[in-house]
Amino acid sequence: MKDRAELVIIGGGVSGLGTAYQLAKRGFTDIVVIERDYFGSGATGRCGGGIRQQFSEEYNIILARESVRMFEKMSDELGQDIGFRQGGYLILAHTEKEAEDLRRNVRLQNSLDVPSMYMEPEEALEIVPELNIEGLSAAAYCPTDGVAQPFLVIKGYVDNLRKMGVELMDHTEVLDIKVENGEIRKVITDKGDIETRMVLNAAGAWSRNIAKMVGVELPNKPYRHEIMATEHMKPWLKPMVISFHNGVYFSQSHDGEIVGGIGDPNEPSSYNIKSSLEFLERFTSVVVRYIPIMRKVKVMRQWAGLYDVTPDARPILGPVDELPGFIQAHGYSGHGFMIHPMVTKLLAEYIIDGKTSIDIEPLNLRRYTSGETIQEKNVVG
Ligand SMILES: Cc1cc2nc3c(=O)[nH]c(=O)nc-3n(C[C@H](O)[C@H](O)[C@H](O)COP(=O)(O)OP(=O)(O)OC[C@H]3O[C@@H](n4cnc5c(N)ncnc54)[C@H](O)[C@@H]3O)c2cc1C
Incomplete structure (x- = not known):
């Protein structure tokens, strides 16, 4: 040493x-x-390994855009396949206000060279045909967003x-x-x-x-964030699906599992990283609301980590x-x-x-x- x-x-x-x-x-x-x-x-x-450029604030968009350009070369540069896959991020909105936020964010992202697009709920079906669009007001999609394996x-x-x-x-x-x-x-x-x-x-x-x-x-304050993975399936879900409305996100990993989590607005700040049944119930009920066929899929494991949150x-x-x-x-x-x-x-x-x-x-x-x-x-x- x-x-x-x-x-x-x-x-x-x-x-x-x-x-x-x-x-x-x-x-x-x-x-x-x-x-x-x-x-x-x-x-x-x-962590879930998600990589998106669809932020609401200019500085974060630029950091994420530059990072995506670096992720694109990372496997070659490190001589290590990092499992980087650009299946995009599909963001779902439920209210008119959320739809307006997506419209504004997409305009800002496009002005910064991020190829995101605003879409009607029906258009989102072209990206995820299994999606239940009932109650959705809009969606946004950026094809160069993706995932990698931490x-x-x-x-x-x-x-x-x-x-x-x-x-x-x-x-x-x-x-x-x-x-x-x-x-x-x-x-x-x-x-x-x-x-x-x-x-x-x-x-x-x-x-x-x-x-x-x-x-x-x-x-900074630490907050537990829980996450889970299902059994392995043949590839069917291309993008990371995410909604700021209920804090949920899920994608299909390289190995075929659906990996996802959901934020809990009532989670107190602590160093607790225990897994809970409440999380599992909340996450799965939101996911089957979006993707009804997920009802038949088995959960294999769950874990938790800490978000390091600033004001x-x-x-x-x-x-x-x-x-x-x-x-x-x-x-x-x-x-x-x-x-x-x-x-x-x-x-x-x-x-x-x-x-x-x-x-x-x-x-x-x-x-x-x-x-x-x-x-x-x-x-x-
Ligand atoms: C469940 C979950 C899902 C997430 N999903 C995503 C996602 O999809 N996309 C995304 O971009 N981000 C995601 N994040 C956030 C992302 O994981 C973190 O922002 C990122 O990994 C932070 O990296 P870090 O190096 O700052 O911290 P860490 O990875 O936490 O590293 C800090 C290290 O410091 C070490 N350490 C602490 N104290 C000491 C000490 N006294 N001496 C020596 N070592 C010490 C710790 O052991 C730890 O390994 C997620 C986080 C969680 C918990």
Whole structure:
């Protein structure tokens, strides 16, 4: 184990490993990545793998669009098939207000080069013939949205980082960070200390605990999010189907399972990741309302993970004013996997060049004290 490094990254999910990879690609390899469990054990390995560009807010659309361009090349670049499949995202609206929101979002997305389209419910049947369109007011579809397999992305990063000479420490817990005279001095782990001047806080829903070690308060809160998978079927569902009306999303995986989840507006903030029968009942009743033939399909397994949620549902990126060597990379809510390629590239630019090709200033922690926040409305997976 190294006892000093230019950068210590805390967290072995897509945020930490993705940033390490983008840095190493540019020759910055004096890094130690620390993960207290196995790589991908946090939200990343529990996520649905959905990748959409259909956001309501310009900045998120651009991050997602650039990320899709990177996902398209990722299997070749990593030398690892990441299971990327562009079956699109079909968003369902129930009310006139939701239809109007979709119309406005599609206009904004199109103006930013995202090929999404607004459609009447009947037109959605051309994409998912099994859909029950009763009670729907509209739909939106973007054919270049899709899914990828989080564990394969993690494997691709880990294998490449090892070859590139980056030190990866799994099953190692960060216990404290020592600061002297306004500068980071060392990271203390249960396997020993590492001297460093720079730390990337990529600890997902636990980032606020890491920040507390250096006296920084984060507004992030953890929320359980449950998800399940059915038995395997022949391929029949091409897109990820999603509705902001009830917070549901589901798609068919590469292996033929239907994988999906549903948000619970009454879920309290906690670190609970137990599975519940209530979730199963709620999710399955909403899914069979949309796809009646799903009544005959068996549920095989369910699990849960944590959404790391900020007050405006947008990530916190970049340094903190009181401790410039302490860089933030968390708060991704339900869309950290899909935007991570571009976000991690920007973080690498910030660390190496001190400036970024897309301004990350609007996502700095200080927006919560300056009041310059913009709410992302579409927060389901
Ligand atoms: C059920 C579910 C479904 C989702 N579906 C989607 C989806 O379809 N599309 C999408 O884009 N996003 C989705 N998300 C969100 C996505 O998974 C996250 O935004 C993303 O994975 C966050 O990555 P991360 O690297 O920031 O955090 P994580 O993957 O949680 O990684 C943080 C890591 O830090 C480690 N850690 C914490 N404390 C310490 C410490 N003291 N020392 C060392 N290590 C530490 C943890 O063990 C963890 O592995 C979903 C999330 C859940 C829970």
